[in-house]
Amino acid sequence: MQTKPTRMGHKPLAVGLIVLAVALVAAGVISRRSVAEQVNEASAPLVPMVSVLAVKPITGAPLELPARIEAWQRAPIYARVSGYLKSWSVDIGAPVKAGQQLADIETPDLDQQLLQAKAELASARSNLTLAASTAKRWQGLLTADAVSRQEADEKAGDLAAKQAAVSAMQANVDRVQSLQRYTRLVAPFDGVVTTRNTDVGALISVGGAPGTELFVVSDISRLRVYVNVPQRQIAAIKVGDKAELTVPERPGKTFVATVQSLSQSINVSSGAMLVQLSVQNDSHDLLPGGYASLHFDAPLTSNALSIPPSALIFNKAGTQVATLGKDNHVVVKTITVGRDLGNVLEIASGLDSNDQVIANPPDGVATGDVVRVAAATTNAKAKP
Structure with a gap:
């Protein structure tokens, strides 16, 4: 009696094909889900991370102001x-x-x-x-x-x-x-010839208008220093006060200037008072007409607030800062800068002492934007 041959050898192949098909279907589903998640993440708004700092009043800040130097005596010779x-x-x-x-x-x-x-x-x-x-x-x-x-x-x-x-x-x-x-x-007095505007054979006319002088003689053994002191600090300046004077062409060298007089009037356009100082210049290290920086010895007390320069925002609305409001919403405020103290800026108006200023405002930040506050937030007092 003859028996039928069995087909057991085809079963493993069929099972393998089924498993492969299921794996391909599962991989397609997972791939589509990953792409969808990426699209959803890309379409979701990006919340920037920022660091904030609490502003504090400036105490004991020194007064440093730009000044100009002029000869003690200057005589145009016409x-x-x-x-x-x-x-x-x-x-x-x-x-x-x-x-x-x-x-x-x-x-x-x-x-x-x-x-x-x-x-x-x-x-x-x-x-x-x-x-x-x-x-x-x-x-x-x-x-x-x-x-x-x-x-x-x-x-x-x-x-x-x-x-x-x-x-x-x-x-x-x-x-x-x-x-x-x-x-x-x-020469009308002892000094140095600082200008010569003529030469041999030149036609000389009777002068008197600016720019027609033939010579200029300047007494530079002693110099006048003029500085505009803001109205908020003028009460701390009096005749006889000392100040340190520095010039860019003499790095590391300081000169002592003495307050000689105050104009006793506030300039309407600048809101400052003109103060005159004098400085000895026996070595002729200082040059008339030059720029100088004045540092008054006595520290001046100020109730203004300070922030780092990186917190400023400049746009068509003026100078602004971004502060952290309720529920991490941004509040943009317009401010007025009083003085540049180097690593910090003195804010004359626009900020409150309880404001938290965003130290690194992102580009295009506006009032109402949501931000994330970094874990390590600078909350220390800004010192000049």
Whole structure:
């Protein structure tokens, strides 16, 4: 009796195919779910993470202000006579003494005017001599009743007129001679020549307008320092106070300046008062016209708040900061910066002492935005 062959060898293959199909279906479902989750995450709004800090009042902040330096005395030397520059003897940077000659002006026109004035004076004196003898003669004839009193008075009046003419001619000669003294340009005081705007042969005209000076002599052994002190701090400045002065061309070197006077008036446009200080400059390390920084010795107390410069937001609405409000919602506030103290800024208005300022506001942050606060939040007092 013949038996049928069994087909047990096909069963493992079928089972394997079924398992493979199930695995492919499961992989497709998982892949689609992952893509959907990524799409949902991408479409969800991104909540930025920020760090916040509590603002505190600035106490004992030193007063550091920009200032400008000027010569103690500065004299522009203008021409009082017209002519040509004959010679000059000092150049820029040269030290000069009071009365030292700076240049010599050749004045041919003025020389001729002096000759003419002297000739007119000589003619007037001749006329005066004749008028005096005539008046004396007529006075004698009047005594002898040879002429009328009217004629004698006319001769006396002519004598007086001739005397007045001589006085006028003498004054004109003195005037021209006085002008001739201005052909020599001299230094008005001890100092340094800081400007020379002429040369030999140059046409010289009578000047006086800014920019037409031939020389400028400055006394730089002592300098004036001008600084605008804000109204909030002016009460702490008084005559005799000391301040440290520094200039960029002398790094690491300080100079002592003394308050000389206060203008006793607040400038409407700047809200500051002009203060004048003086500083000795025997070594000529400081230069007139330069920029300087003043640091007053006495610390000044201020109730203003401070924040780091990184917290500022600049846009068309002005200078702003982002603060942390209720439920981590952003509140943007407009502020006014008082002073730049280096690593922090003094805020004059716009912030309260209980505000929490976002130290690193993200781009485009606006009021109502939600943020996440970093775990390590800077909550210390900002020090200048």
